[in-house]
Amino acid sequence: MSTKRGWSYAVSVGTCLAVAALATAESVVVCCKYLYTWPSDPALQGPEGPCSGTVAYVCEDGSTSAGYTDPLRLFHGQTLRYARCYLYNLGAGQSFVRTSCEAPPAGALLVGSLGNGMCCYIVGPTKPVPMLSLRTFQLADCAGACNDPSSQD
Amino acid sequence: MSRSIHCAVAVGAALCSSREAMAQTDSLNVFLDRYVPRQGVVEATYLAKPGFAGEMQFGFDAATGAWYEVSHLGATLRRANGEILEGDPYPGMLKPSKRIKAFSADIAVMEWCPPCFLRLVALGNVPVDNVEALPEGGYRFRIRSDQALPDVPALVNEVDASGVLRRVARDDPADPREANVVYSEKSPAGFLLRAETAGRNLATASVHEGGVRDFESVARVESLAAQSRVNTARTLAAMSGGSLVGTNPADGAVEGTPSVPAASPPLSGYRWPLVVLGVVLIAAAVVYRVRGRGQL
Numbered sequence: 001m002s003t004k005r006g007w008s009y010a011v012s013v014g015t016c017l018a019v020a021a022l023a024t025a026e027s028v029v030v031c032c033k034y035l036y037t038w039p040s041d042p043a044l045q046g047p048e049g050p051c052s053g054t055v056a057y058v059c060e061d062g063s064t065s066a067g068y069t070d071p072l073r074l075f076h077g078q079t080l081r082y083a084r085c086y087l088y089n090l091g092a093g094q095s096f097v098r099t100s101c102e103a104p105p106a107g108a109l110l111v112g113s114l115g116n117g118m119c120c121y122i123v124g125p126t127k128p129v130p131m132l133s134l135r136t137f138q139l140a141d142c143a144g145a146c147n148d149p150s151s152q153d
Numbered sequence: 154m155s156r157s158i159h160c161a162v163a164v165g166a167a168l169c170s171s172r173e174a175m176a177q178t179d180s181l182n183v184f185l186d187r188y189v190p191r192q193g194v195v196e197a198t199y200l201a202k203p204g205f206a207g208e209m210q211f212g213f214d215a216a217t218g219a220w221y222e223v224s225h226l227g228a229t230l231r232r233a234n235g236e237i238l239e240g241d242p243y244p245g246m247l248k249p250s251k252r253i254k255a256f257s258a259d260i261a262v263m264e265w266c267p268p269c270f271l272r273l274v275a276l277g278n279v280p281v282d283n284v285e286a287l288p289e290g291g292y293r294f295r296i297r298s299d300q301a302l303p304d305v306p307a308l309v310n311e312v313d314a315s316g317v318l319r320r321v322a323r324d325d326p327a328d329p330r331e332a333n334v335v336y337s338e339k340s341p342a343g344f345l346l347r348a349e350t351a352g353r354n355l356a357t358a359s360v361h362e363g364g365v366r367d368f369e370s371v372a373r374v375e376s377l378a379a380q381s382r383v384n385t386a387r388t389l390a391a392m393s394g395g396s397l398v399g400t401n402p403a404d405g406a407v408e409g410t411p412s413v414p415a416a417s418p419p420l421s422g423y424r425w426p427l428v429v430l431g432v433v434l435i436a437a438a439v440v441y442r443v444r445g446r447g448q449l
Contacts, residue, residue, distance in 0.1 A: 007438045014434030054330065055352075087205060089352030091264045092308055092321050092330065107252065124305055125257035126264070129224045129351055131205035132385065134392050 036060065036112035044087065051096045051111065051120035058112040058120075059085035059135055086111070086130035094124030177284035181292050185275040188316025189268050190215040194361040194368055195344040197265060199353035206388035208381055209353055213262060213269040213344075214368050218276050220262055220269065221374045225385035228378035231258055232369050235278075242378035247371045260296070260308070265350045267318035267334055283309070290314025295324060317345065 037059045038050035046053025060083045088111060090096070097105055101119035104110065108121035109128060122128045196212040206225075213220040217233035228247055230238040237258050240246035250258075259279050263270035273279050274296075283295040291313040306325035313319050322331035337348035337355040346355055367373050 003441075007442050010434045010438035010441075014431040014438065017428070017431035017434070087352060091260075091351065092323065092332075093260045093305060095305070095328075125253055126261040127226070127229075129207065129209060129226050131201040131207040131352055132225070132389060133205045134389060 036114075038112070038114075039085075046096070050114060051098050053096070054090040056088045056096065056111060056120065057085060058088075059083055083135050085133045085135055087133065088122065088128050088130045090122065090128060091124070091126060093126060094122055094128055097121045097123050174282065174284070177286075178281060178294075180286070181281065181284045181294055182275050182277065184292060185271050185312070185316060189272040189275055190343050191272070192216050192362070192364070193343060194365045195266060195269065195341060195346070195358065196361070196365075197346055197358040198356045199265065199350055200356040201353050201388075204392075205352075206385045206392065207353070208356075208384055209351060210377055210381060211262075211265050212365075212368065213266055213272075214364060215269065215272055216364060217369075218273050218278055219369050220259075221368075221377070222261055223374065223378040223381050225382045228374050229258065229261070230369065230371065230374045238371065238374075240375070240378075242375075242382040244372075244375050244379065247375050263308075263310075263318070263321070265347050265355075266344060267347065268316075268345055271312065271316065271318060287311070291316075291319075 038045065039057055039059065041057070044055060044057035046055060050056060050058070096111070097108060098114065098118055098120055099105065101113060101117055104119065105121055105123050108123045111120040111122055113119050192215055194212060194214045196210070199209045199211075201207045209222065209224045211220070211222050214233070219231060219233045221228065221230045223229075223242070225242060227239065227241045229250075230247060232238070237250040237253060238247045239250040239252065240248050259270065259273050262273060270279075274281060274294075279296055281294045281296055283293075285293050287293055291311065293309065293311045295307050295309045297307045306323040306328075309322045309324050310318055311320040318334050320331060320333055322329045335348045336345045337358075339355050339358055340346045341358045341360045344358070344360060346358055348355055
């Protein structure tokens, strides 16, 4: 009887240890860093939405350490991550330009992606200097959301 | 014969128009020279609004027209000889700029110190046209921001009878963005400073009557930029409740603190030893079980 119990304990402990080890495995980094969101607060966007007028607020989104094929991601628990946000207030000589991400205007500064292959830029003789803020987000499954392979971590 | 007369009249008219424009510009410069500061260095700090980080610092030498601008993104130094230096906010990064001409970059001064900008106009550093005297005194004139960027509209400025910049508009009927210039009550004597620039509010300003000896020093400006970078990083770190926050300076954010730790839990370093131990235990149990059956 004690032999059977010992055998059962050994198998149970061994199995638990193996599962725990797999559960602590690092996720595969598959998500891009430069996904963008544009909070819809009217005080933080121009009169025609993101990339219009003289003000724009854009935040980085997504995760840098979550694998969308990771079957054990639930065991990793939810971890708060910080995403950076940028608030642009344009000077008199600066303008927002919405154009294809494939064809940025000469000398323009990229503000962020608007989706559908369109990007927001700032043009002007002087460099815009955004103010910075932080927002938190949970690790997210961002499968298929990468739009710039070169920006993967 | 009549064609020659017409031609002479047309050429004469163009010359007259050109001379008139020059006369008006000269008149503007003489007017401005009476009111703009011609001596002293003004330096100012603008702080980000609550909930945001990213201070900016500016300096202007009224005697020479040199100026600088620093932030967490980097620094720009405009020397009296027209040279523009730009770079990231680290020692040794300030280098001659190939991106922009001095007269285009001078627009930046208008965003925080309009009388400083008018001083540059009076010095002849900034090309102006469409100059007209206003009935109530003062002038309206247009500045082409950068002739290399035709899509960037020129700026139309109105200066009142006291030589104070009051209104700025874009020479673009679709988006004139006309606005009154608002000055801060914290402006030091002799230099009216904007209350707000790039979303930031004027926090402190000081004037050095005798100038600043190393105002055009690259090392000094780089040091100011590095300090701005550190200050911004500290503000961001405080926002995260003391958590470590790090970014890449190349993408417009702030460096200076370590990166956010990866999502790996603390036991990740013991992964493989745990796997091996588990497998060994299972194997030992199986072997023991098999041997036990064999002995029966």
